[in-house]
Amino acid sequence: MNLELSDADEAFRATVRAYFATDYPQEILRKLANGQTLEKADMVASERAMSAKGWLAPGWPQTYGGTGWTVAERFIFDEELERAGAPGVSPMGLLYVAPVIYTFGTAEQKARWLPDILSARTFWAQGYSEPEAGSDLASLRMQAVRDGDEYVVDGVKTWTSDGHHADWIFCLVRTSDEGKKQQGITFLCVDMTTPGIEVKPIITIDGGHHLNTVVFTNVRVPVENRIGDEGLGWTYNKHLLSHERTSYAHVAGKRRQLQSLRATSAETAWGDELSREGSSLRRRTAETEIELLSLEMTVFRALAPLTNGEAPGDEASILKILATENAQAISERALELAGPYAPPFFPDRHAADWRSGLEDIPAFAPPAVASYFFTRAQTIYGGATEIQKNIIARQLGL
Ligand SMILES: Cc1cc2nc3c(=O)[nH]c(=O)nc-3n(C[C@H](O)[C@H](O)[C@H](O)COP(=O)(O)OP(=O)(O)OC[C@H]3O[C@@H](n4cnc5c(N)ncnc54)[C@H](O)[C@@H]3O)c2cc1C
Incomplete structure (x- = not known):
């Protein structure tokens, strides 16, 4: 497995990075950086911007509007999207049902549904x-x-x-x-x-x-x-689930969360626990980072051999477990860092001034608590961890 990126890949990365820094709707990035909850209109604006660029469905075959990127380019794109702090796409249309439609649908069904998904006209x-x-x-x-x-x-x-x-x-x-x-x-x-x-x-x-x-x-x-x-329907469902289960990796997004954890640690009185030699928070955070690196290698191993539009095999179950458990570990580190600032309530974060009246609480804490609770669901949806383990065990003939 060659992990070196070519000069062309690096040039591609620069193009994508410049896009997210300039052409992509900056208001959406500002909202997320401010800890705000996005509205449907934000998701529509985000997806329409990427659609206008022709970048909304990198995984689709080119005939239906895919980008024709190599696996490395797709990986770079995801990395840059998450590095910029942009939201992921709504997966149900683009990532789950579209592969079923273009693989098993009639010509009429493809013409009827795929263009609307590709242009973010339907969710x-x-x-x-x-x-x-x-x-x-x-x-x-x-x-x-x-x-x-x-x-x-x-x-x-x-x-x-x-x-x-x-x-x-x-x-x-x-x-x-x-x-x-x-x-x-x-x-x-x-x-x-x-x-x-x-x-x-x-x-x-x-x-x-x-x-x-x-x-x-x-x-x-x-x-x-x-x-x-x-x-x-069960046959089409199995095809869909293998696409769904590889959609959880979000390696760059996780790396960004860990980096921002380090950056925000200064906002708490005990933030230096994250860097103090011998501290248990530092050890647990390092373990979480190592798990993330192993997730990244597993993503390369599982997805690199695939060509565009192809469904991954049972490795999807391994990826799903690693990705979701790592997401939970990151949210646990954030909660530990928030400590007593973790508020036992969830402020409404739709408005830009949602922190008004909560200035004593570090800005990262309320979103970190909400994320901690919601991330519990990751090992349930898309097929619970126990079910993924059953699939792996069957594959191994156990
Ligand atoms: C946030 C969230 C979003 C979701 N979004 C969607 C969605 O958009 N569309 C949709 O259709 N569904 C969605 N789901 C539902 C999700 O797919 C199910 O919750 C999931 O499949 C588990 O089913 P269940 O909740 O009925 O739990 P159960 O199947 O009752 O499982 C309960 C527990 O028993 C364990 N268990 C069950 N069977 C076995 C077994 N054979 N061996 C070992 N352990 C077992 C499970 O792992 C689990 O821990 C969502 C769920 C959540 C939490």
């Missing part, structure tokens, strides 16, 4: 989990009954990230109870404005509204919205 949600189907996803019960040219869909999806912002939702639905439970599952794309869909918020432990329950009552979905064959 998608993932309708997989149900109240009684999470890890054991194949137990899902949302029913789709064929009625002429439509399916009539009834049931409940839950933990739906950004469902309140979504224009479309891709769902796994049950079209048959016969045979193995995986065999009766179908992959349907549903317009969120269809009558009979109700979105109910779930407020998470960090005080945020990220998640929803989406209730479907007699929702009529045209058969032409079905991806592939009826009953083969």
Whole structure:
């Protein structure tokens, strides 16, 4: 594995860095640096800016609007995006459903959905989990009954990230109870404005509204919205999940968080604990940094052999575990550094002056606490860690 970057790669890096320093909407970077919560309008502005540059979907095959970058260039791009402090893309459309559409969809479906995703005109949600189907996803019960040219869909999806912002939702639905439970599952794309869909918020432990329950009552979905064959949804789902599980690495973003931890340590009275010889915080932070380096090597090993648009294999499970546990470790270091400044409440951080009245608390502490709590979810969503370990064990024949 050659980790040396060529002169052309370094030139590419300079181009991307200059873009984020100038052409990319600077207001979004300022908001995030100020610890603010982004609105949907910010995400739209961010994605439309990258789309206008032709850089929104580096992983897609070029025929559908991908950049045609090498793996090194894609890695550099992600690094520079995260180094600049820009938000990642909303993954449900660009990273999860798009590969299913361009791999298994009809020409009409590709023409209908991909350009809107690529230009950030539509945002998608993932309708997989149900109240009684999470890890054991194949137990899902949302029913789709064929009625002429439509399916009539009834049931409940839950933990739906950004469902309140979504224009479309891709769902796994049950079209048959016969045979193995995986065999009766179908992959349907549903317009969120269809009558009979109700979105109910779930407020998470960090005080945020990220998640929803989406209730479907007699929702009529045209058969032409079905991806592939009826009953083969599980196959398309497996393809989607391998893309999803490699999307958690965020190596440069994690490095940036650790650097900013060091930079902000001066804001607390005991910040020098981070650098004091023999301190346990210094040792734990060093361990977290070493884990990050090993994650980076694993990313190279898993993704380097792939060409554009190809789905990664079972290494995706290893990556998912390493990436999410490292994210949690970083958030724990930040919480330790915040110490007694970690407020036992979550200020509303939508406004630019959210710190007003909280000037005694270091600026990094409230976002660090919210992030600590929300990051607990990383080892649950996208397939819990125990499930990833089962996949790895099966692969090893254990
Ligand atoms: C923040 C967040 C965002 C999410 N976003 C979405 C979304 O956008 N769309 C969507 O469809 N879903 C989403 N989910 C749901 C997520 O995919 C599920 O929570 C996850 O699959 C686990 O399912 P569960 O919550 O039902 O837990 P369960 O499956 O009930 O698991 C409970 C515990 O038992 C363990 N366990 C279960 N089965 C086994 C086994 N066979 N072997 C060993 N241990 C096992 C699990 O690891 C876990 O620790 C989100 C969840 C969260 C927390």
